[in-house]
Amino acid sequence: MPLVPTSAIVDAAREARVGAAAFNVIHLETAEALVTAAERTDIPLILQISENCIRYHGSLLPITRATLALAEHSTARIAVHLDHITDAELVHQGVAAGVGSVMVDASALPYEENVSATAALTAWCHDRGVYVEAELGKVGGKDGVHAPGVRTDPDEALSFVRATGVDALAVAVGSSHAMHERTAELDKDLIAALRATLPVPLVLHGSSGVPDDELRRAIAAGMTKINISTHLVSVFTHSIRRTLEADPALVDSRKYVKPAREAVAQEAARLLGVLGTPATVPGLRTVEATARG
Numbered sequence: 001m002p003l004v005p006t007s008a009i010v011d012a013a014r015e016a017r018v019g020a021a022a023f024n025v026i027h028l029e030t031a032e033a034l035v036t037a038a039e040r041t042d043i044p045l046i047l048q049i050s051e052n053c054i055r056y057h058g059s060l061l062p063i064t065r066a067t068l069a070l071a072e073h074s075t076a077r078i079a080v081h082l083d084h085i086t087d088a089e090l091v092h093q094g095v096a097a098g099v100g101s102v103m104v105d106a107s108a109l110p111y112e113e114n115v116s117a118t119a120a121l122t123a124w125c126h127d128r129g130v131y132v133e134a135e136l137g138k139v140g141g142k143d144g145v146h147a148p149g150v151r152t153d154p155d156e157a158l159s160f161v162r163a164t165g166v167d168a169l170a171v172a173v174g175s176s177h178a179m180h181e182r183t184a185e186l187d188k189d190l191i192a193a194l195r196a197t198l199p200v201p202l203v204l205h206g207s208s209g210v211p212d213d214e215l216r217r218a219i220a221a222g223m224t225k226i227n228i229s230t231h232l233v234s235v236f237t238h239s240i241r242r243t244l245e246a247d248p249a250l251v252d253s254r255k256y257v258k259p260a261r262e263a264v265a266q267e268a269a270r271l272l273g274v275l276g277t278p279a280t281v282p283g284l285r286t287v288e289a290t291a292r293g
Helices: 006-016 028-041 051-057 060-072 088-097 111-127 141-145 154-164 188-197 212-221 230-246 253-275
Strands: 020-024 045-050 078-085 101-104 131-135 168-170 202-204 225-228
Touching (some): 006 045, 006 131, 028 253, 060 088, 078 088, 111 131, 212 225, 212 253, 225 230
Parallel strands (some): 202 225
């Protein structure tokens, strides 16, 4: 199936007041697992490739082209998105490769520099029909922005969206990146205020640390795009540990990677159901070929 625009998944989910799932690719095996989950559930999915993932693989093209190929040959409705990109050249390379949306991450910069850098890349992307997510935060980068005590101010967020022209905004409402325990409690009142103030969809980063019921409450309050990475990475790793502990003599990597891939597929499918995106979100099967991103 041709790639589905990220905008179609996110905008339809926002209108339906459900979650738009965005799960991170680490390597080919996780990409395969995530595509399998989308096919089993018939729920749209955004596959994300982060700058850290690109650095791990050494360059953007191999993992991005592999992910795009999996998406295009799948029966599921899948978008491919670049996540937490701080390097403008990677944005250029990703767009040239066929990625339809990017998260421009200038959140480590002071506010005015964040606005300037984000606005410039957003204009470049929009000229090429690419959907842009950005992040509003403080000096210190994503760890500082999404520390549990940090919060996004609705009025500042509105000014940021107007100044940059971004299509979606990652906000700090109590989650934190790379949490290994699902114990975060989100500020639902702030989510509701941001939803009422901003004309663009809200994005929750650090969702791995948020329990299922809290994710549902966040979506009900107004959160739309839900990013999950660390939790699924943990599922993959724990599966491999269990397999190798059961058979220490095992050397064929396929025999321990295959069950790990299946474990991620199962958990990703479960999470797709938790986020509540219905299989027939209005508009997703009839999106225009010219739709942005």
